[in-house]
Amino acid sequence: MTRTNRLLVVDDEALNRDMLSRRLERSGYRVVAAENGQQALEAVRSGDIDLVLLDHMMPGMSGVEVLRLLRATYSPDQLPVIMVTALNESTRTVEAFGAGANDYGTKPVDYPVALARIHSQLARKQAGTALRESQERYSLAVQGLNDGLWDWDLLKNTIYYSPPWKALLGYQDGELGDSPEEWFSRVHAEDRPGLREALRAHVDGSSPRPLEFECRMLHRNGSERWMLVRGAAARGPDGKAVRMAGSQSDITHKKIFDPLTGLPNRLLFSERLARALDLSRSDPEYVFAVLFLDLDRFKLVNDSLGHAAGDQLLVQVAGRLRQCIRGGASSAVEGGMPVIARMGGDEFAVLLEDIHEAGNASRVAERVLRIMRTPFDLDGKEVFCTLSLGIASNALQYASAADLLRDADTAMYRAKALGKARYAVFDQAMRAEVVARLDLENDLRRAIENQELVVHYQPKVQLSTNRVCGFEALVRWRHPVHGLVPPAKFIPLAEETGLIIPIGLWVTREACLQMRRWQEIYPRHPALEMSVNLSVRQFRQPDLVEQVSRILEETGLPGECLQLELTESVVLDDFEAAVGVLNRLKALGVGLKMDDFGTGYSCLGYLCRLPFNALKIDRSFTAGLEGENGNSEIIKTIMAMAGRLGLEVVAEGVENREQAALLQEMGCQFGQGYYFARPMEPSAIEKVLASS
Numbered sequence: 001m002t003r004t005n006r007l008l009v010v011d012d013e014a015l016n017r018d019m020l021s022r023r024l025e026r027s028g029y030r031v032v033a034a035e036n037g038q039q040a041l042e043a044v045r046s047g048d049i050d051l052v053l054l055d056h057m058m059p060g061m062s063g064v065e066v067l068r069l070l071r072a073t074y075s076p077d078q079l080p081v082i083m084v085t086a087l088n089e090s091t092r093t094v095e096a097f098g099a100g101a102n103d104y105g106t107k108p109v110d111y112p113v114a115l116a117r118i119h120s121q122l123a124r125k126q127a128g129t130a131l132r133e134s135q136e137r138y139s140l141a142v143q144g145l146n147d148g149l150w151d152w153d154l155l156k157n158t159i160y161y162s163p164p165w166k167a168l169l170g171y172q173d174g175e176l177g178d179s180p181e182e183w184f185s186r187v188h189a190e191d192r193p194g195l196r197e198a199l200r201a202h203v204d205g206s207s208p209r210p211l212e213f214e215c216r217m218l219h220r221n222g223s224e225r226w227m228l229v230r231g232a233a234a235r236g237p238d239g240k241a242v243r244m245a246g247s248q249s250d251i252t253h254k255k256i257f258d259p260l261t262g263l264p265n266r267l268l269f270s271e272r273l274a275r276a277l278d279l280s281r282s283d284p285e286y287v288f289a290v291l292f293l294d295l296d297r298f299k300l301v302n303d304s305l306g307h308a309a310g311d312q313l314l315v316q317v318a319g320r321l322r323q324c325i326r327g328g329a330s331s332a333v334e335g336g337m338p339v340i341a342r343m344g345g346d347e348f349a350v351l352l353e354d355i356h357e358a359g360n361a362s363r364v365a366e367r368v369l370r371i372m373r374t375p376f377d378l379d380g381k382e383v384f385c386t387l388s389l390g391i392a393s394n395a396l397q398y399a400s401a402a403d404l405l406r407d408a409d410t411a412m413y414r415a416k417a418l419g420k421a422r423y424a425v426f427d428q429a430m431r432a433e434v435v436a437r438l439d440l441e442n443d444l445r446r447a448i449e450n451q452e453l454v455v456h457y458q459p460k461v462q463l464s465t466n467r468v469c470g471f472e473a474l475v476r477w478r479h480p481v482h483g484l485v486p487p488a489k490f491i492p493l494a495e496e497t498g499l500i501i502p503i504g505l506w507v508t509r510e511a512c513l514q515m516r517r518w519q520e521i522y523p524r525h526p527a528l529e530m531s532v533n534l535s536v537r538q539f540r541q542p543d544l545v546e547q548v549s550r551i552l553e554e555t556g557l558p559g560e561c562l563q564l565e566l567t568e569s570v571v572l573d574d575f576e577a578a579v580g581v582l583n584r585l586k587a588l589g590v591g592l593k594m595d596d597f598g599t600g601y602s603c604l605g606y607l608c609r610l611p612f613n614a615l616k617i618d619r620s621f622t623a624g625l626e627g628e629n630g631n632s633e634i635i636k637t638i639m640a641m642a643g644r645l646g647l648e649v650v651a652e653g654v655e656n657r658e659q660a661a662l663l664q665e666m667g668c669q670f671g672q673g674y675y676f677a678r679p680m681e682p683s684a685i686e687k688v689l690a691s692s
Helices: 014-026 037-046 063-071 090-099 111-143 163-168 192-203 252-256 266-282 298-305 307-325 329-334 359-371 401-417 428-449 487-497 500-521 544-555 568-572 575-587 619-623 632-645 657-665 682-691
Strands: 006-010 030-034 051-055 081-086 103-107 148-153 158-161 211-218 224-235 241-250 289-295 339-344 347-352 376-378 381-383 387-393 423-425 453-462 467-479 483-485 529-533 562-567 591-597 614-617 648-651
Touching (some): 014 030, 037 051, 037 063, 051 111, 063 081, 063 090, 081 111, 090 103, 224 252, 289 401, 307 347, 307 359, 307 376, 359 387, 401 423, 401 428, 428 467, 428 500, 453 500, 453 682, 467 682, 500 544, 544 575, 568 575, 568 591
Parallel strands (some): 081 103, 467 529
Antiparallel strands (some): 211 224, 339 347
16 A cells, blocks of 8 residues: 655645645645744654645744754755745745755745645655665675575565575465565474564664574475574664565574584484484384494593694594494485484484394494594694494383483493493493482582581501601591492592582681691690692682682691692693692692602602602502512602602501501601501591590
């Protein structure tokens, strides 16, 4: 339906104003009348005015003044103004044109002439508007990547869909109408609210950026295609959006394929897995399996050789998987062939369909492991990198694809726990272990709040005198249901989840408070030291030094009474940074011990640069000290190294008198183990201190 043009007649003489308004209305125009300049300005601001007939001579604000105010906001193309002047007022006519008038008429009004001038100006405005819309459409289309173009007339609520837009969804040019429902009805139900909200936010101005939204759309052939919708609004003089135009691009390939390896990504793999699961429900003879793979040493490659080398390794792994399993990205989409996908990072997955029996998946896994044993060539550098695999099949009758993929992932972690470079097949026992582990993690998170954690203390003894000279703080967990949980069961879990950070901080504070308490109770006892273990995660905390300093200040414990124990692996992850942190801890007066010495690199070169004051010989060496094939030579070597570096030596795991005597003969100053005392509660320690 064609819109009727709306005219504004401005004249201070009521007779002229009313007569002209009635004649214009009889000619098919809608008319608004104003008797002065102020009313005229308000009418333009509040209404949709297409043209103004403006009397030049008016009391108060003149017509030229009104015109200048209008031109401050509206150009001659946006709002045509015809000035009405008396005969022989050429000077005023020139003034009006200078102020921005589009045309002029004379008084008394020659109506046929005035009507022709009005018609001419409205036609010129319409042509200019059409030209601007065409230019804006082109500009917005270019901005929207120029794929499938769309142009939404928000006033009429109709959308122009270009032929390429329709072709993206499988339709010919004349097969779709111009209603918004032609678009939204084909958008996936889960994505439709998000698209509508994104459009609304851009139209009302709450989102200043151009529209950009990804959604799934239904193709004519029944498939789903991923589309990237882009667009921007064109606004009228009042700032309100009147049109919105943009483009639609098919990004399905980008959404379902990994750009680095060219393999299907997690999205496509999950879709194919769900399809295989549906097929297995309707066909009991249909067997399929999923292999979940993870590189064993990828982080080391990334950290030592850089991310470019890591990417190169991933590409080569993808190539070997294609070669071994004889399935590629293109065949995976077509169906029938194995789907090999990169799930993200250094994780891959393989879907083996219609394999007749689950045991065939194990044979594929063995082939994969064999082909990965050959070293990779990364820019001339030979690198070995193995895989760990987990296998899950539809034999367990899964409810969802996500559950099956989860169990394949669980089996992969079991393979890693068993030594890596191997595969494991999922079974129900693994699921029970995972559930139990999750329950334990949840309980551990509450253990701190519920004060279920306690600190026990194991004495450190001077071997020459058997005198207690210090303690090691060891955390214990009194579970309300399971009783005392062994540290070996919950400490690795705390490390993995990050809970070791608050736990370690709490243990350090408790141990310092306890030592300060004992110093006050037994002031005559020789100086004692308290040893506390620092985990890898704790050591990497940027405010570690500040935390330790704050604890010493809060508890009043002198720094020299606190010994922090770290394993070799803690400092070797980032050696230079570790040296800086250790020196700052040393500046607090805190002692530093290297725990489990001899089980790692034990290199004299790096030991010389680390500010440790003591070494702890690992219990595995102490346990094998006796007998013909004992570890005495290893311990003697450690003692010699420590002597050259001026370090004290503490032997862990001393179980009997013979071990204590041999260690003392070798020059070891201190011992710790069940021969002297087990870890004890504070009350038991106080009896020891009182008796000594």
